[in-house]
Every structure is written in C-alpha cells, then in structure tokens.
C-alpha cells in the first residue's frame with residue numbers, strides 16, 4: 001500500500017515536471033545560426049572559419065556550418081537548407097557579388113534575417129540583408145597603390161606591374177583592382193602590363209606568375225597580388241625563374257597573414273595590407289543583438305592597417321592569424 005502511494009506521488013511529480021518542461025526548454029533554447037563559408041582557398045579563409053567556429057562556441061550559439069568549396073551553387077543550396085531547417089539567423093560570405101537575389105528573397109519570405117560577412121552582394125533591394133560586416137576592399141587597394149607610389153618616388157622610367165586578381169566576380173577582386181587603379185592612374189609611369197585571376201590560391205598564383213614571367217621576363221618591376229597566398233605562390237615562381245622576389249620584383253599584397261610576415265622577414269615580400277578575418281566575435285554579437293530586437297547598422301567596417309617588410313619582425317609575434 002505504502003509502496004503504491006509512493007509510486008503514485010513520484011508519477012505525479014514526473015508529470016508536473018514534464019508539463020513545466022516546454023516553458024523552461026523554450027527559455028534555454030539556443031540560437032541557431034546557419035553559416036555558409038566560401039571554402040578553404042587561403043590562409044585567411046582558414047583563420048576566418050576558425051574565428052567563426054570558436055566565437056559561436058564561446059557565445060553559446062549553435063552553428064550549422066557549410067563549406068561551399070568556392071562554388072556559388074553550393075552556397076545557394078546551403079542557404080536553402082538553412083531556410084528548410086528554420087534556423088534563427090543566416091550568415092554567409094558570398095563567393096561572388098551577383099546571383100544571390102532569389103535565394104535572399106526566399107530567406108526574407110521565411111522571415112529569417114541574413115547577415116553578410118567579409119564580402120558584399122550586389123542587389124537592388126538592400127532590405128534582403130540586415131547588415132554587412134567586413135573590410136573596405138577599395139580602401140585596401142588604395143593603400144596598396146599609395147604604398148607603391150611612395151616606394152617608386154625618385155626611380156626613373158616606367159613601372160611595369162603584373163596583377164594577380166582574386167576570384168572573378170568576387171567583391172575583393174573587383175574592389176581591390178578598382179582602389180589600386182584609382183591611385184596609380186595619377187602617374188602615367190605606372191602601367192599594369194598583365195592582369196589575370198589566380199583565384200586567391202597559392203597554386204594558381206604560382207601558375208599564373210610563371211606565365212607572366214614567360215611572357216614579360218625582366219620587364220616586370222612589380223607584382224600586385226590581391227592576397228598573400230597568391231603572392232607566396234608567385235614568390236616560388238620568381239625564385240624558380242632565377243630572380244629575387246622582393247628585390248628584382250617588388251611585391252605588394254593583401255591580408256597580412258602569418259605566411260606573409262615570414263616572407264617579409266626573409267626579404268621576399270615588400271608589403272602587405274591588412275584584411276582581418278577575425279570576424280567571429282562581431283558576428284555572434286550581431287546575431288544576439290538581432291534576436292534581442294536591437295537595430296544593427298547597415299555597414300560595419302573592420303579597422304585595418306598596413307605592414308611593410310621593415311616592421312615585419314617586430315609585428316610578427318603579435319599576429320593572431
């Protein structure tokens with residue numbers, strides 16, 4: 001009898017607990033963020049992925065991470081799958097600027113806010129995303145150009161430049177070219193004699209630089225690479241051609257990853273313009289603010305610097321990526 005009463009009491013308590021569960025479970029429900037990453041094309045991208053993954057853990061946000069392997073179709077698929085899974089927020093770094101309008105409309109119709117990180121999209125209706133956080137790529141191109149103009153002051157004759165562009169159609173490739181050209185066009189001595197994509201990878205950077213060297217040889221005075229990885233690949237090609245990178249050919253690149261500092265300390269790269277991949281903490285804060293109903297600024301610009309080879313050894317120990 002006693003045993004039966006105890007069992008009944010225990011079951012009643014269990015029932016009461018179960019009834020209360022949905023409320024407390026709801027209160028503790030984690031925010032779910034779907035993030036579509038471009039791929040793993042560069043040292044920069046690896047650091048960016050790591051920043052987003054560790055920041056989500058720290059913030060207690062559940063991260064659904066998809067790697068698009070540098071293909072836009074994979075990003076679109078990932079975003080559609082996030083919509084189907086009803087995530088709370090979608091964030092992505094668009095591989096190229098155009099072609100995302102339709103899928104962004106689908107996210108909007110599903111009432112899922114979208115945050116752009118690192119790269120922008122080119123859409124007529126900017127209500128399709130909440131905010132865009134990342135670098136000012138035009139400014140990075142200008143910084144690279146200004147450094148070069150200063151460096152070449154007082155040197156006689158033409159300055160023949162070869163350019164390794166980033167992924168065709170991507171915001172950093174378009175804007176870094178634009179910013180750089182805006183600066184160098186003021187002096188007719190500066191000429192871009194060859195310009196081709198190296199898709200932001202070391203392997204492609206090397207391959208395209210080999211072709212530039214074959215076509216132009218000793219005519220080349222400067223290499224402008226849209227990222228450090230392509231510059232590092234190109235350094236190898238220059239050495240294999242029997243020339244001295246950083247001396248026979250001045251090398252200007254962008255990102256400021258550790259690999260670039262190592263190349264600068266070895267005297268093989270002249271300058272790198274900073275582009276920070278450490279966007280994770282900022283992204284998680286934005287996600288939390290959004291869920292708390294706070295308004296976000298439409299554009300959040302990362303503050304960055306520039307590092308010539310002369311400061312590389314002193315700066316290297318402080319680098320986080």
Ligand code: AHR
Pocket residue numbers: 041042043044045118119172200226227228229254255275
């Ligand atoms: O979008 C940022 C660019 O993408 C970085 O400069 C480059 O290294 C990366 O692949």
